Amino acid sequence: MGADEAWTPEDYMREQFERSVGDLEGYLSDEDIALLRAFALKVEDNLSDATFDKFRYTFPKSDLGTYKAAKARIQFLAGFKPVTYDCCPNSCMAYTGPDYSALGSCPFCGTSRYNSQKQAHKHYTYIPLIPRLQAYFRNSKLKEEMQYRHKFESTDRLANEDDPIEDVFDSANYKSLKGTFVNVDGKQYTHTFFNDPRDIALGLSTDGFCPFKRRKQTCWPIILFNYNLPPDIRFAVHWILCVGVIPGPKKPKDSDSFLYPLVQELLQLSIGVTTFDSQASALFKLRAYPILGFGDYPAISMIMQMKGHNGIFPCRMCLIEGLRVPNHRGTTHYVPLHRGQHPNVIDGTTRRGITQYDPANLPVRSHTQFMKHARLVQFASSNQEAEELGKACGVKGIPLLSCIPSLLFPTSFPFDFMHLAYENLIKNLVHLWTGTFKDLDHSGEDYVLSGSVWEAIGEATARSGSTIPGAYGARPQNIADDATACTADSWSFWALYLGPILLQRRFSNPDYYNHFIKLVQLLNLCLQFSITRDEIQKLRVGFQDWVVEYERYINDIFNFMH
Numbered sequence: 001m002g003a004d005e006a007w008t009p010e011d012y013m014r015e016q017f018e019r020s021v022g023d024l025e026g027y028l029s030d031e032d033i034a035l036l037r038a039f040a041l042k043v044e045d046n047l048s049d050a051t052f053d054k055f056r057y058t059f060p061k062s063d064l065g066t067y068k069a070a071k072a073r074i075q076f077l078a079g080f081k082p083v084t085y086d087c088c089p090n091s092c093m094a095y096t097g098p099d100y101s102a103l104g105s106c107p108f109c110g111t112s113r114y115n116s117q118k119q120a121h122k123h124y125t126y127i128p129l130i131p132r133l134q135a136y137f138r139n140s141k142l143k144e145e146m147q148y149r150h151k152f153e154s155t156d157r158l159a160n161e162d163d164p165i166e167d168v169f170d171s172a173n174y175k176s177l178k179g180t181f182v183n184v185d186g187k188q189y190t191h192t193f194f195n196d197p198r199d200i201a202l203g204l205s206t207d208g209f210c211p212f213k214r215r216k217q218t219c220w221p222i223i224l225f226n227y228n229l230p231p232d233i234r235f236a237v238h239w240i241l242c243v244g245v246i247p248g249p250k251k252p253k254d255s256d257s258f259l260y261p262l263v264q265e266l267l268q269l270s271i272g273v274t275t276f277d278s279q280a281s282a283l284f285k286l287r288a289y290p291i292l293g294f295g296d297y298p299a300i301s302m303i304m305q306m307k308g309h310n311g312i313f314p315c316r317m318c319l320i321e322g323l324r325v326p327n328h329r330g331t332t333h334y335v336p337l338h339r340g341q342h343p344n345v346i347d348g349t350t351r352r353g354i355t356q357y358d359p360a361n362l363p364v365r366s367h368t369q370f371m372k373h374a375r376l377v378q379f380a381s382s383n384q385e386a387e388e389l390g391k392a393c394g395v396k397g398i399p400l401l402s403c404i405p406s407l408l409f410p411t412s413f414p415f416d417f418m419h420l421a422y423e424n425l426i427k428n429l430v431h432l433w434t435g436t437f438k439d440l441d442h443s444g445e446d447y448v449l450s451g452s453v454w455e456a457i458g459e460a461t462a463r464s465g466s467t468i469p470g471a472y473g474a475r476p477q478n479i480a481d482d483a484t485a486c487t488a489d490s491w492s493f494w495a496l497y498l499g500p501i502l503l504q505r506r507f508s509n510p511d512y513y514n515h516f517i518k519l520v521q522l523l524n525l526c527l528q529f530s531i532t533r534d535e536i537q538k539l540r541v542g543f544q545d546w547v548v549e550y551e552r553y554i555n556d557i558f559n560f561m562h
């Protein structure tokens with residue numbers, strides 16, 4: 001491309017594909033290479049099967065066959081096939097592992113596994129991970145990209161605590177793994193985590209979403225990210241490794257049964273899988289270790305086997321106790337720091353009776369403590385005892401992922417910034433400012449903006465799109481018309497760039513505006529590509545102060561500190 005031409009992710013993917021095909025030349029026939037190009041076009045541009053079938057008429061000299069024949073050939077060339085498991089029609093569980101594989105009906109909803117023709121009602125398709133990781137080392141260009149982790153880190157960098165944090169390899173969890181011997185199922189092996197430059201660091205993510213508009217059915221993709229790839233490409237769709245999709249239509253009752261095939265492979269990869277390195281022309285032990293798991297709160301609660309955000313102990317990082325809104329029918333818990341005037345604290349009916357939490361010294365969970373609670377619940381003498389023990393710690397049992405030696409509970413499962421900040425915090429602030437937060441009485445409160453003011457802010461937000469370059473993102477929409485249609489990206493842009501201008505001098509009490517600006521400053525600090533230890537401490541103290549100030553402002557809502 002010319003020096004003045006813009007380089008897009010699509011251009012990069014196309015170049016990588018050309019390189020991949022170039023590496024295959026001499027190994028595959030011209031017909032197979034042409035087939036791979038056509039099939040890549042179908043996949044990357046989401047072409048239908050029928051459209052692919054039309055290729056052979058549109059390009060008669062290409063010798064392309066039918067989609068069915070092409071698919072069979074691609075599967076053969078790939079060297080591996082998806083694995084199909086039976087699952088409950090309601091997606092409660094998959095018939096995997098020693099607990100479920102031999103069952104004839106779902107233990108949760110009672111639905112039969114088979115129909116009258118002895119065929120499974122539904123299937124869960126798992127796409128093996130190991131062959132795809134091995135394929136990286138058969139491609140010289142991809143193997144070169146995979147050297148990012150090794151190039152990024154150095155002995156000096158890992159030892160120097162003053163270096164800024166710029167990537168996942170600067171994290172405390174990753175550093176604690178380095179030099180530690182791998183232990184799988186009680187057996188310690190002779191190799192340590194990430195002692196080979198070819199060892200792969202992985203991230204695990206899942207989240208429920210509705211694939212169809214105006215329908216409530218959900219499905220749950222299970223995807224992996226390859227942290228050995230450079231940051232500018234590792235999260236691109238082209239490089240994401242999807243191992244399966246929990247088909248829905250409902251949230252699974254036992255997500256571990258769907259994770260079972262993946263966990264089996266991850267345990268193999270922790271020990272080592274014999275793989276051919278084409279560049280070195282030698283065999284080696286390929287090892288890969290997941291170091292992070294992330295998603296929204298319900299998704300992470302699901303794979304961590306926790307009660308979730310509505311539990312009495314909802315936080316996966318600490319044991320702060322949740323409280324219910326006084327004189328309210330709802331079962332949702334919330335977690336204020338100051339709780340001395342809450343009726344349940346006063347009458348002693350809370351489990352811990354703490355009147356005030358120190359935000360700088362919360363009862364943080366440790367891996368040892370988490371697993372102790374998990375075992376107590378898992379091996380309780382009865383379901384009732386398990387339920388009571390679970391309420392007292394927020395854990396429902398032993399998560400299957402805990403057998404992966406590179407994962408630490410809960411620190412390997414950090415909070416997802418997108419959901420925490422933009423899908424939760426900013427949205428709740430807007431609800432508070434517009435008097436629609438929960439079903440509380442906001443009448444007469446000075447933090448509430450009048451309808452006309454909020455409509456003006458919405459109109460100004462929409463008009464701003466005419467003077468903002470498209471490179472900054474999607475055109476801002478009128479948030480006063482339909483805030484539910486706003487994405488996390490649009491909330492981020494509004495909070496960081498538009499809100500500070502549009503909210504200025506809008507509140508009758510300027511303290512609320514200043515409080516919002518403090519949050520914007522903290523969010524901007526979080527989004528830096530490089531962050532120092534001093535800045536992390538500034539964030540820690542800054543968010544603690546912001547929450548304390550937030551509680552002070554909203555005390556009138558909850559009537560706690562009069």
